[in-house]
Amino acid sequence: MADDSPLTLAPHDTVITPDGIALGSWSRGEGPTVLLIGGLGMPSMVWEICGLAPALVDAGFRVIRYNARGLAPSMAPPAPYSMDDMAVDAVAVLDHYGIDHAILVGYSMGCYTTQMLLRSHPGRFSAAVLFAGLQPTPVGEIVGEMELGLIDKYGEVPREVLVFEQLMTTLHPSLLQEPAAVGGWRDVLAHGDGGWADPEGFRGQLTASQQWITSHEPRPEHLAAISVPTLVLAFEFDLFFPPAQCQATASLIPGAKFVQIDGAGHGGLFTGPGDSAERITAFCTAHRDGADGYHAG
Template identity: 50%
Template sequence: MSGEFVDVGDDVQIWASSSGEGPTVLLSAGLGMPAQTWAFSGLPDALVAAGFRVVTYSARGVAPSSAPPAPYSVHDIAADAAEVLDHFEVNEAIVVGYSMGCYISQALFDVWGGTVRGLAMVGGLRSSTIGLVVNEMELELLEKLGHVPGSVSLFEQLMTIPSAAILRDDAQVANWRAMLTASSENVWTSVDGQHGQTRASYDWMRLGEPTVERLADITCPTLVVGFGDDLFFPATQSQEAASHIPNAQWLLVDGVGHGGLIFDPERGATDAVTAFCRKL
């Protein structure tokens, strides 16, 4: 995927790309998720084939974008996304968020002057206590050790990304261990990037976001997708949060964990998001 750097001010550059022609869809990724990772979900290709222009970006702190000193806020990252849209001369877009990207998608309403035609939030609407505890642990390690040990990050990913069925199969867990170890290399621009993104995630959850008031203010057509085995964003909690969005539809993709967008062989979330965009 070819891309370019967008200057968003304060010596911060955000790596971004635009592909395809048609109405714009902005993809906002999860914590520590480089823009190129979207390709593994099949979503960019599906949207381009459906006649959309797809804009992706690596958020501040995620390689190869800049990593200014921590802390960051969700609204800081959303402001970067707004600058990316402005750079590509986008005045109207469908916004798709995954995991922490759902936070950013909601904050975009506060900082972007354009129009959000539709909003899809996948595996990231209402976080769990487990998510809060994990962020607390990571922040404590960053502050005390200056980094999060690789073994800690690997354990977190193993316990949350695969489905429960996979975690009961030791041979599959070993395969996932090898895959996750390989894919985690060179994710962060620097420790500042990891610290900044983790702090942004933690502060959003600690403040009780998204509030009922924020959800009620989302008036555009909205799709909320939850995964049945998601420990970070339990489906029941995300479904309840979706009930406060006036024009929302809910979809449960069962049998997959938090990584369901990328690792679901049935592509349930990818197909649902593509169909949602086509209807707008």
């Protein structure tokens, strides 16, 4: 079983899902389990880089993170994928480590997966964090439709389009007005390979996201059925998941707590500022007694 340190490319564990897809996962720390579920195209190493995974380990948790299907070193089966697929994959990761109960932390599209897990296995999770991903707006649907249309027409989303889109949605307004910051982020985004195991991975995750949004999720009846303590975080300048809409939706979850993180766009997990890692760690600590699944097999 792999046990890696922050910012190192440690060997990954291989999880095999019920439909035979191999996923790369990592586990470290000891204590109650927190499962970290990333967003669309988000390598799980980001949880280390942003400081959340180390903070949770230091607080006495076992942290499990994994790359969703489509992202290397995980396999990329042919598209389309569904949010049901993504949830089944997450359960397979927990089963691989013998975890019975856990706290869930989902970011962006990872919030969709988190909600699916709460529906399909309501007794298995003791608390949930829905981070920058509770209530999607038409902006997300428009971007997803554009990207899928470009893939259908050209076989890919041109790099220049992806870079511009990511700059405009990831950075907050003050960074977008700083030429040096824009240039630096442009270079980072332009030289990355996206981390996809295959182009089908990008298409697959996009179709899962679009299916969720066009199904008018999250629905009020599903939100009302969430029975675990829930923390909802939203960034002040998030174009995909604006805080006012996330706060209104959070009010439909019984007892949910909402917090706005000021001064950041959707990419606030990478760019800061804010105290999201501290808030999430404190929330998990307050609800650690229910996440007793660290007796791994």
